[in-house]
Amino acid sequence: MASLLDQLRSELPDLRVLADAADTEAFRFDETAFLKAGQPLGVVFPGSTAQVQAIVRAAAAAGVPIVARGAGTGLSGGAVAVDGALTVVFTKMNTILEIDSANLTATVQPGVINADLNKAAAENGLFYPPDPASYETCTIGGNVAENSGGLRCVKYGVTRDWVCGLEVVLADGSVVRTGGKNKKDVAGYDLTGLFVGSEGTLGLVTEVTVRLLPLPPAKLTLLAFFATVHDAGEAVAGITAAGVVPVTLELMDAYTIAAVDDAFQLGLDRTAGAMLMVESDLGGVAAEAQLAAVEAACSDARATSVLRAADAQEADWLRQARREAHGSLERRGAARMDDVSVPRDRVPDMIDAITRIAAANELPVGIFGHAGDGNLHPTYILDRDDPTAEERIDKTRDQIYRAALEMGGAITGEHGTGLAKKKWLELQRGARSVELMRSIKAALDPDGLFNPGKVF
Ligand SMILES: Cc1cc2nc3c(=O)[nH]c(=O)nc-3n(C[C@H](O)[C@H](O)[C@H](O)COP(=O)(O)OP(=O)(O)OC[C@H]3O[C@@H](n4cnc5c(N)ncnc54)[C@H](O)[C@@H]3O)c2cc1C
Numbered sequence: 001m002a003s004l005l006d007q008l009r010s011e012l013p014d015l016r017v018l019a020d021a022a023d024t025e026a027f028r029f030d031e032t033a034f035l036k037a038g039q040p041l042g043v044v045f046p047g048s049t050a051q052v053q054a055i056v057r058a059a060a061a062a063g064v065p066i067v068a069r070g071a072g073t074g075l076s077g078g079a080v081a082v083d084g085a086l087t088v089v090f091t092k093m094n095t096i097l098e099i100d101s102a103n104l105t106a107t108v109q110p111g112v113i114n115a116d117l118n119k120a121a122a123e124n125g126l127f128y129p130p131d132p133a134s135y136e137t138c139t140i141g142g143n144v145a146e147n148s149g150g151l152r153c154v155k156y157g158v159t160r161d162w163v164c165g166l167e168v169v170l171a172d173g174s175v176v177r178t179g180g181k182n183k184k185d186v187a188g189y190d191l192t193g194l195f196v197g198s199e200g201t202l203g204l205v206t207e208v209t210v211r212l213l214p215l216p217p218a219k220l221t222l223l224a225f226f227a228t229v230h231d232a233g234e235a236v237a238g239i240t241a242a243g244v245v246p247v248t249l250e251l252m253d254a255y256t257i258a259a260v261d262d263a264f265q266l267g268l269d270r271t272a273g274a275m276l277m278v279e280s281d282l283g284g285v286a287a288e289a290q291l292a293a294v295e296a297a298c299s300d301a302r303a304t305s306v307l308r309a310a311d312a313q314e315a316d317w318l319r320q321a322r323r324e325a326h327g328s329l330e331r332r333g334a335a336r337m338d339d340v341s342v343p344r345d346r347v348p349d350m351i352d353a354i355t356r357i358a359a360a361n362e363l364p365v366g367i368f369g370h371a372g373d374g375n376l377h378p379t380y381i382l383d384r385d386d387p388t389a390e391e392r393i394d395k396t397r398d399q400i401y402r403a404a405l406e407m408g409g410a411i412t413g414e415h416g417t418g419l420a421k422k423k424w425l426e427l428q429r430g431a432r433s434v435e436l437m438r439s440i441k442a443a444l445d446p447d448g449l450f451n452p453g454k455v456f
Helices: 004-011 021-027 049-062 114-123 140-146 191-195 229-241 254-264 284-300 312-323 325-330 344-360 389-406 422-429 431-444
Strands: 016-018 042-045 066-069 086-089 096-100 105-108 163-169 175-179 204-211 220-226 248-253 274-280 303-308 334-337 365-370 375-382
Touching: 004 016, 004 042, 004 049, 016 021, 021 042, 021 086, 049 066, 049 086, 049 163, 049 204, 066 204, 096 114, 105 114, 114 140, 140 204, 163 191, 175 191, 220 229, 220 284, 220 312, 229 248, 229 274, 229 284, 229 344, 248 254, 248 312, 254 274, 254 312, 254 325, 254 365, 274 284, 274 312, 284 303, 312 325, 325 334, 325 365, 325 375, 344 365, 344 375, 344 389, 375 389, 389 422, 422 431
Parallel strands: 042 086, 066 086
Antiparallel strands: 016 042, 096 105, 105 204, 163 175, 163 204, 220 274, 220 303, 248 274, 248 365, 334 375, 365 375
16 A cells, blocks of 8 residues: 555645655654654645645545644644654645735735735735734644634734634645624634634634724834833733723733833843833824823732833833744743733732742742733743753643742633643643543544644
C-alpha cells in the first residue's frame, strides 16, 4: 500500500508536501518551544477546501492524525507536532474573499494574517476589532481556533464576538457551513460558537466570515505611572468600577518597562513600579472626557504621573512597544509567557499573588497584559543552565492558577489550553464539564483524528 504522503502526492499533484526531517523541523513547534514536540509524518500546505477534504479523507483512511497549523505563534502548544501525524499548514489559503461593506462583513480563508484583514478593511473605511499582539504574523484561522483576544478587547470583546460564520471540514471529510452574514440568526445550536476556541480538535476551519465596524476616530493615548504595580492594578479596578470603557487598558510592571525601554529607547519612567497605557477611540471631546475620567481614577490610585502621547506617531510607538513586551523580555533570558484571567476588581489581588508566588519560588517575573480585561501575562525569566528552573516554574504556575481560580478567575484568558494547560483544565471546569467536552469531541471526531492529546 502506498504511504499516505505518496498517495497525497499522486492525488493532489499541486499540494506542497514536506517529508524530510530537516524540512519539517520548522513546523514542529509553536511559540511554546519548551513543550515536547513530536516528529510529524509530514507537513502539507493545502490551497483549497477541496484539497483539505481530500487530505482529511486520506489521513482518516490511513489512521494518521492531523494537526492544524496557522502561523505557529500559539502560546499553548496547540499547533505542536504529534508523532506520526500530518501537520496541515493553512498559510497558502490566504485570500481575502470578500469585504462586504453593505453587510459590514468580511469573508476570508483561514491563512489570512490578522493585520492583512485589517488593512483590507481599512481600505473600505472598516475595521476588524480583535488584534492579538501578534497581529502582524498570526492567522485568522489560528485566532478562531484559539478564540484570541488582543489590545482592543476591553471595548470590543474577543474573536468569538466577531465570527458570524465558518466553513469547516469535519473528520469524515464532509464540509459544514455554520452561520453567515446575518446579524441575527438563532436557528438550532450555535455551531459557530462551538468551533471558535476548539483549538483544532473538532474540525479544520477553511473559511471564516467576520463582522466589521466602521473605522473609529484616531485614538487618544494616555500613560499613567505608579509607584507600585498594586497601585496600577487598583487604577484598573477603579476605571472599570467607574463605568469607563476605553478601547485599550494595558499594564506593564517595572521589570517589563525596563526591558521594553532597553529595546525601544522610549524614555519611559524607569523609576516607576508600573505603568498603564489607556486609549480612547471615541474621538473629539468624548475621547477627552473619557481620558479625563481615566486620569481621575489613576489619581485616586496614587498615580505618580499621567501624560499623553505627544502625537499619533508617538502613540504608535508606545502601542508597538507594548506589543513587543514579550520579545523585549526575551532579551533578558528565556522568557516563558503565561496567561491568567480574573474578574476585573481582583486585578490588584492577582498582581500581588503573582509577585508573592514568583518571589517565593525565586523566579524573576515580568507582569504585563490586558489588565482592563482582567487578563495578565506573568512572564517568567529562567536561566536555562539552572537545573531547578523547570521545577520552580511548574510550582509557580500551579500556585498562580490556583490563586486565580480562588478569585473566580481562569487558568487561561486567551492563549488556550492546548498542551500547556491540559493538566489544570479539570481544576477549573470540573469533571462533569470536561466529560461533556469529551463527549462533544467523540461526537464530532469519533476516531480522534484532529489534534490528539491536546486540550484534554
Ligand atoms: C508575541 C506574541 C504575542 C501574542 N499576543 C496575543 C494576544 O494579545 N492575544 C492572544 O489571544 N494571543 C496572543 N498570542 C498568541 C497567538 O498569537 C494566538 O493564539 C494566535 O491566534 C495564534 O494564531 P496562529 O495562526 O499562529 O495559530 P497556530 O499557533 O498555528 O495554531 C493555534 C491553534 O489553532 C489551530 N488552528 C490553526 N489553524 C486552524 C484551522 N484552519 N482550523 C482549525 N484549527 C486551526 C491549531 O491546531 C492550534 O491549536 C501571542 C503570541 C505571541 C508570540
